[in-house]
Amino acid sequence: MEQRPDPLAETGLQFFGKISASISHEINNALAILNENAGLLEDLCVMAEKGKALDPQRLQKVAGNQLKQVRRANDIVKRMNRFSHSIDEPVSQTNIGELMGLVLALSNRFIANKNIAVDYAPPETPVLATTNPFFLENLLFNCLMQALETAGPPKAVSVAVTPGESAPVVVFSGLEGLANGDEGFPGEQEARLMALLKIDVRVEPARKTIAAIFPG
Amino acid sequence: MSEKVLLVDDENDFLDVMSERMKSRGIDVSTSTSAKEALKLTQDGNYDAVVLDLMMPEMDGIEALAALKEKHPEIQVILLTGHGTVEKGIEAMKLGAMDFLEKPIDMNTLTEKIHNARAQKMLLVSKKTEEKIKKIMTEKSW
Structure with a gap:
């Protein structure tokens, strides 16, 4: 008998896998640059052994490049850590503005691959909601991916988190390619997430x- | 004469350090941060090899590889990736990639592949020239 996981769990796992793969790619890119800088130091040492003088400024530049990549990798790992811990509590009071910022940072690679500018200014005062943070990240990520698909021209998407009249609202705007009835969005995955979170996604x-x- | 290589990656820091290391090995290297720009730069077909990152904005390495091979079948393409998969590797080889390397790269391996790429390109160009000469010889009555 075929055993299928719970559809909601499957949706969440797919999202977790997608983000993990993207993060591993970003870390690998930072490691690749570190690797080449270490290789460059080796090259400079070989040249020094052959009698070419070592330029301290050149070494400083290599060290600076390495530090830059270490900081970059550290930021990525911090984001990964925050993302992984978002599954700790099934329900918690969540700062929607901060969570949206995290979703955008986790989506850097997807945004860059689409070559789309995403404009986001976090709300000045915290916008809070009691919700499941992990599945909220999943739903907002799916909304963002749909926004990227339907952006522009110009290739720009604006994201805003507002307290709304009676409840918080996250709006993705500038979706010039959005058309009536041809989006297939929200789809099955989003419907599951919307039912769990009691969030209405309106296209x-x-x-x-x-x-x-x-x-x- | 040194190998003429175009290195394509959307990470400027990667391009800077890689090109410096390649130049110190006697390779004549140019760089580009986008596949679209790389296609323009290779229009005259005078590169021995193109070292191409798989994941890039707008046009990815596989798309760029297909476009390059269509215009310049003799250009040797080496794909680089941060997360190589067997499937992507097979797809790249089917499209005519010379090889597929995972980042972080071993510079000695890459340099060796670039040397091989030049030899392969010269072989293809000389075959093409030979075919052209044969065609002329059979078509013309002297």
Whole structure:
């Protein structure tokens, strides 16, 4: 008998896998640059052994490049750590603005691959909701991916988190390619996440927006 | 004469250090941060090899490889990736990639592959020239 995991768990695992793969790619890129800088130091040593003078400024530049990549990898690992811990509590009071910032940072690679500029200014005052942070990240990531698919021209998406009139709202705007009925979005995965989180995702082609409206 | 190589990657820091290391090995290297720009730079077909990152914005390495091989079948393409998969490797080889290397790269391996790429390109160019001459010889009555 075929055993299939719970569809919601499957959705969450797919999301976790996608983000982990992207993060591993980013870390690997930083490691590749560190590797080449270490190789360059070896090259300089070989040249010094052959009598070519070592230039301290050249060495300083290599050290600076290495530090830059260490800081970059450290930021990526911090994001990964925050993301991994978001699954710790099934329900918690969550700062939506911060969580949206994390989702965007985790999506760097996806955004860069689409060559789309994403504009996001976190709300000035915290916008809070009691929710499941991991699955909220999943739903907002899916909304962002759909926004990237339907962005522009120009290739730009704006993201805003607002307290709303009665409940928080996350709006993805500038979706010039959004059309009536041809998006297939929200799909099955999003429907599961929306049911769990009691969030309404509205696709509004006239306004060129996708909005995630939290329960009041 | 040194090998003429175009190195394509969207990470400027990677391009800087790689090109410095390649130059110190006597390779004539140019760089580009996008596949689209790389296609323009290779229009005259005078590179022995193109070292191409698989994951790049707008046009990825596989797409760029297909476009390059269509225009310049003799250009040797070595793909680089941060997360190589067997499937992508097979796809790249089917499209005519000379080889597929995972980052971080071993510079000696890459240098060796670039030497081989030049030899392979020269062989293909000389075959093409030979075919052209044969065609002329059979078509013309002297």
